[in-house]
Amino acid sequence: MKKILIIEDDVVLRETTAEILELENYKVVTASNGKRGVEQARIMLPDLIICDIMMPELDGYDVFKLLSEEDKTKKIPFIFMSAKTEMKDVRRGMDLGADDYLTKPVQEELLLSAIESRLAKAELLNETHIAVEEKVEEEVDETLLDILNLEDLKNYFCDFGTLKLYKKGEPIYKERENSNSVYLVYKGKVKGVKIDEFGKELIITVNKDDDIFGFSALFDGSRNYESAIAMEKVEIMSVSKNIIQQILKNNYQLSLDIFQLINDNLTEVKDQLLQMAYGSMRRKTAKTILKFAHKMRQTPTNSINISRRDLASVAGIATESLIRTLTDLKKEGVIEIEGRNIRIVDLEKLKAIY
Numbered sequence: 001m002k003k004i005l006i007i008e009d010d011v012v013l014r015e016t017t018a019e020i021l022e023l024e025n026y027k028v029v030t031a032s033n034g035k036r037g038v039e040q041a042r043i044m045l046p047d048l049i050i051c052d053i054m055m056p057e058l059d060g061y062d063v064f065k066l067l068s069e070e071d072k073t074k075k076i077p078f079i080f081m082s083a084k085t086e087m088k089d090v091r092r093g094m095d096l097g098a099d100d101y102l103t104k105p106v107q108e109e110l111l112l113s114a115i116e117s118r119l120a121k122a123e124l125l126n127e128t129h130i131a132v133e134e135k136v137e138e139e140v141d142e143t144l145l146d147i148l149n150l151e152d153l154k155n156y157f158c159d160f161g162t163l164k165l166y167k168k169g170e171p172i173y174k175e176r177e178n179s180n181s182v183y184l185v186y187k188g189k190v191k192g193v194k195i196d197e198f199g200k201e202l203i204i205t206v207n208k209d210d211d212i213f214g215f216s217a218l219f220d221g222s223r224n225y226e227s228a229i230a231m232e233k234v235e236i237m238s239v240s241k242n243i244i245q246q247i248l249k250n251n252y253q254l255s256l257d258i259f260q261l262i263n264d265n266l267t268e269v270k271d272q273l274l275q276m277a278y279g280s281m282r283r284k285t286a287k288t289i290l291k292f293a294h295k296m297r298q299t300p301t302n303s304i305n306i307s308r309r310d311l312a313s314v315a316g317i318a319t320e321s322l323i324r325t326l327t328d329l330k331k332e333g334v335i336e337i338e339g340r341n342i343r344i345v346d347l348e349k350l351k352a353i354y
Contacts, residue, residue, distance in 0.1 A: 002119060005046040006030045007037030007063060008081070009055045013104070017050065017081075020108055021115075034058025038066050041073050048119055053082040053093070064096055075125075077118040081106060144247050150257050153247065154210060157184040161237035166230040172214075175227040179217035181238040185209055188234025191310065192226040203314040204269050206231070206295045215262050217241035218248070231310065281317060285325040286353040288315040289335070289342060303341035 004026050008014040011032075018028045029044055031037035035057035041049060049067070053060035060080055067073040079100040080093040093101045099118045102111065147153050161184065166172060172183060172190060183190075185207050192205035192213065204226060207213045216222045218241070248255045288311055292304050312322040326342070329335045334350050336343045344350055 001025060001027045002048070003027045003029065003044060003046040004115070005037065005040055005044065005049045007034060007040075007049065007051040007055070007060070009033055009052060017111070020111070024112060026115075034060065034063045037063055041067055041076065042070070045072060046076060047122070048077045048079065048115060050079050050081050050115075053080060053084055061092070061096060064093075064098060068097060075122070077122050079114060079118065081111075144243070144250060147247050147254065148251060149254060150212075150261075153254065154184060154212070156247070157212075157237040157239055158186070161239045164236050164238065166234050166236060168230055168232050170230050172228040172230065172236055173224050175225070176223050179214065179219075179222045179224050179241065181214060181240055182212065182217050182244045183214040183228070184237040184239075185211045185213070186235040186237050189231040190228050190234055190236070191231050192228055193313070194226050201309075201313050202316065203310060205265055206292070206314070208295060212261065214238075215258070215265075218244065218258070231306075281321055281325050282328075282353050284315040284317055285311075285322060285329070286350050289344065290350065293344065303338075303343045305340050306342065307340060 004021055006014055006017055006021075006028060008017065008030070009032055014030050014032070018030055021028045029040055029046065031040045034051075034055045037049075037051060038058065040046075051060045051063055055063075058066070060082065064078055064080075067076065067078070077099045078097075079102060080098050081102045081104060082093075083104045084090075090101045090103075099121075100114050102114060144156075147156055163186070166188075173179075173181075175194065187209055190207045190211075190213065191203045192207070194202045194204055205213065207228075213228065214224070216224050248258065289304065291314065292306055292311070308323055308326075309319055312319040315322060317325075326335065326337060329350075330337050332349075334344070334346050334353075336345055
């Protein structure tokens with residue numbers, strides 16, 4: 001049953017028009033002024049709106065303007081019905097984008113004909129829109145068949161993904177939220193963190209340029225295992241989980257490559273947990289510095305720019321303990337420290353501690 005909203009301040013005309021339409025098997029809702037009409041339209045999302053022009057609160061022109069600016073109501077067929085019969089008034093209504101302009105008093109046959117034609121037009125436009133969307137989806141599906149390996153997948157992220165910039169400390173997603181996308185670090189570094197019952201942050205992964213993360217989204221109904229937070233200003237490309245699932249469905253080898261990535265990440269997390277449980281302060285600190293140097297593709301002669309808090313979080317020790325250990329390693333000539341920058345001076349000695 002089609003729903004029609006009548007916005008009319010004249011009680012008799014409003015009730016008479018409603019009765020005519022109800023007899024034609026339309027579901028009718030009425031509003032006595034423009035303001036109430038806008039509220040009703042937003043709530044019920046009718047299939048068609050019939051609106052007077054001269055009304056209290058908001059006139060018909062303002063009603064149409066407000067509804068045409070909102071995505072969920074802008075495509076609703078809109079018919080002005082008014083006693084204003086001058087050509088300039090009719091032209092103004094049609095220039096705004098209304099579907100029809102009827103002058104009072106309106107013959108019943110003319111009213112019903114206008115409604116039927118506008119509803120039919122709306123249905124045809126909707127069917128055309130759906131057909132276009134289905135065609136686009138088919139074209140996208142063919143594109144997905146060309147993704148054969150991880151490099152192809154990364155190229156797809158760059159070509160078709162959604163780019164978003166994040167400031168340092170800004171979350172890309174939060175733990176336990178629904179997983180809706182998979183992400184690629186286009187530029188910068190992102191840390192994956194878990195928060196324990198005492199509010200302490202534990203870094204479990206660090207993702208740099210060209211790394212894919214957010215694999216929780218591969219599974220229906222899943223939630224994020226960790227929070228992902230920008231370690232600096234980063235550029236992130238995202239692709240919806242539905243697209244990623246389609247890609248993997250069509251490529252067995254790529255699916256294996258993705259699961260290998262997941263397995264590698266899990267192995268790193270397990271090693272980190274063992275280090276936290278059994279490693280000494282010096283060993284934990286040495287291993288963490290080496291891990292960051294490797295993850296960021298830094299050579300010993302280059303500096304690692306990382307906060308003490310993040311280092312301590314990965315190492316699984318208190319920040320104060322980490323700072324004391326770094327000071328000792330500096331005194332021993334193993335590392336050099338300048339502000340946030342740490343440079344490995346004696347790589348073999350650092351490896352020996354690890």
